[in-house]
Amino acid sequence: MRLLLVEDDDLLGKALRTGLIQGGYTADWLRDGESALEAARTNSYMAVILDINLPGISGLKVLKALRQTSDTPVLIMTARDGLEARVEGLDLGADDYIVKPFALAELLARLRAVHRRSLGRSQTVITLNDIEVDTAARTVRKAGEWVKITAREFQILNLLMARMGRIVSKGDIEAQVYSWDGDFESNTVEAAIYSLRKKLGRELISTLRGVGYVING
Numbered sequence: 541m542r543l544l545l546v547e548d549d550d551l552l553g554k555a556l557r558t559g560l561i562q563g564g565y566t567a568d569w570l571r572d573g574e575s576a577l578e579a580a581r582t583n584s585y586m587a588v589i590l591d592i593n594l595p596g597i598s599g600l601k602v603l604k605a606l607r608q609t610s611d612t613p614v615l616i617m618t619a620r621d622g623l624e625a626r627v628e629g630l631d632l633g634a635d636d637y638i639v640k641p642f643a644l645a646e647l648l649a650r651l652r653a654v655h656r657r658s659l660g661r662s663q664t665v666i667t668l669n670d671i672e673v674d675t676a677a678r679t680v681r682k683a684g685e686w687v688k689i690t691a692r693e694f695q696i697l698n699l700l701m702a703r704m705g706r707i708v709s710k711g712d713i714e715a716q717v718y719s720w721d722g723d724f725e726s727n728t729v730e731a732a733i734y735s736l737r738k739k740l741g742r743e744l745i746s747t748l749r750g751v752g753y754v755i756n757g
Contacts, residue, residue, distance in 0.1 A: 541565055541566065541586035541587075541655070541695060541698065541699065541716060541717070542565070542566040542567075542568070542583075542584065542585050542586055542715065542716045542717060542718070543560060543565050543566065543567045543568070543585055543586055543587055543588070543589060543651070544567075544568050544570070544576065544579055544580055544583070544585045544587075544588045544589070545557055545560065545567050545568065545569045545570070545589045546569075546570050546571075546572075546573070546576040546588065546589065546590045546591055546594065546599065546602070547569070547571065547589075547591045547617070548571045548572060548591065548593075548594050548595055549591075550571075553569050553571065554569075556569075556589070556644075556647075557569045559644040559647075559648075560647075560648075563644070563648045564678050564691050564694060564695065565586075565651075565695075566695070566716075566717055566718060568583070568585075571594075571595075572594055572595050572596045572597070573594040573595070573596050573597030573598060573599060573601065573602045574596050574597050576588075576590070576594070576597075576602055577597065577602050577605055577606060580602075580606050580610065580612065581606070581609065581610070583715065584712065584715045584716055585612055586612075586613070586651075586655055586716065587612065587613040587614065587615060587635075587651055587654055587655060587658075588606070588612055588613070588614045588615070589615050589617065589647070589651075590602060590603060590614055590615065590616050590617065590634075591616075591617045592616055592617065592618050592619075592622065592625050592629065593619075599616060599617075599629075600625065600628060600629060600632060603616065603629060603632050603633060603634060604632050604633075606633075607632060607633040611658075613635045613636075613654040613655065613657075613658050614633065614634045614635055615634070615635060615636045615637065615638060615647075615650055615651065615654055616629040616634045616636075616637045616638075617637070617638055617639075617640055617642075618637055618638075618639055618640065619639070619640055620639050620640065622639075626639075635654045635657070635658075636650050636653070636654050638650055649676075652664065652675060652676055655675075655702075656675075659702055664676035664677075666698075666701045666702070666704075668701065668704070668744075668755065668757055670682055670683040670684075671740055671741075671744065673697060673698065673701050675698060678694055680694070680697065680740070682739075682740055682741070687739050687740060688739075689735075689736065689739060690732075690735075692717065692728075692732055693732050693735055693736055693739075695716075695717045696713055696717060696729070696732050696733070696736065697736055697740075699713060699716055699717070700745060700753060700754070700755045701755060703755075704755050704756070704757045705754070705755075705756055705757050706754065707748055707751055707752045707753070707754045708752050708753055708754065709751065709752035710729050710730075710752060710753075712752070713729050713752075713753070714728075714729060733745055733747070733753060
């Protein structure tokens with residue numbers, strides 16, 4: 541799933557982006573509020589990780605402006621002594637916050653929780669017939685047996701399972717899975733879908749030619 545990371549500190553931003561990618565996400569990283577607001581308005585993100593103290597437009601102003609047009613989940617990052625800012629951020633529509641310094645594992649867990657709440661789910665496991673997808677452990681089982689899939693395949697499967705019963709276009713998949721600097725071929729999505737069908741069954745993912753893909757529950 542694609543995230544927007546907004547952090548002006550180069551060392552922290554680079555470390556967080558690397559950690560998010562290693563955690564199975566696609567991450568676009570920006571360093572100022574104005575660029576972040578434009579990106580959030582023009583791209584599709586699973587969530588925004590937003591530092592409060594940014595050059596130019598502050599993180600809280602970005603959040604306030606974003607909430608006028610979008611309900612994309614926002615997780616704010618604050619300093620340990622920033623109680624007032626945390627309260628203001630939550631009142632402005634932030635979905636959660638995390639206090640610096642923090643462990644990457646906590647950030648990933650909070651992202652998963654925010655995403656589940658946005659989908660109206662409380663559990664980390666999505667089940668369909670004999671297929672079980674654990675979004676926290678990032679594992680897949682079919683008929684009780686572990687299935688080995690790539691990180692990219694998991695992202696696409698997770699997206700389709702999260703939107704079960706709804707058609708997801710190829711363009712939407714690309715927007716959710718690939719970052720601005722991502723290197724992918726025109727048939728990358730089709731290749732991943734083909735691989736998922738081989739591993740999990742051809743009947744799992746239906747293709748509506750010229751429209752997109754759907755998993756029916």
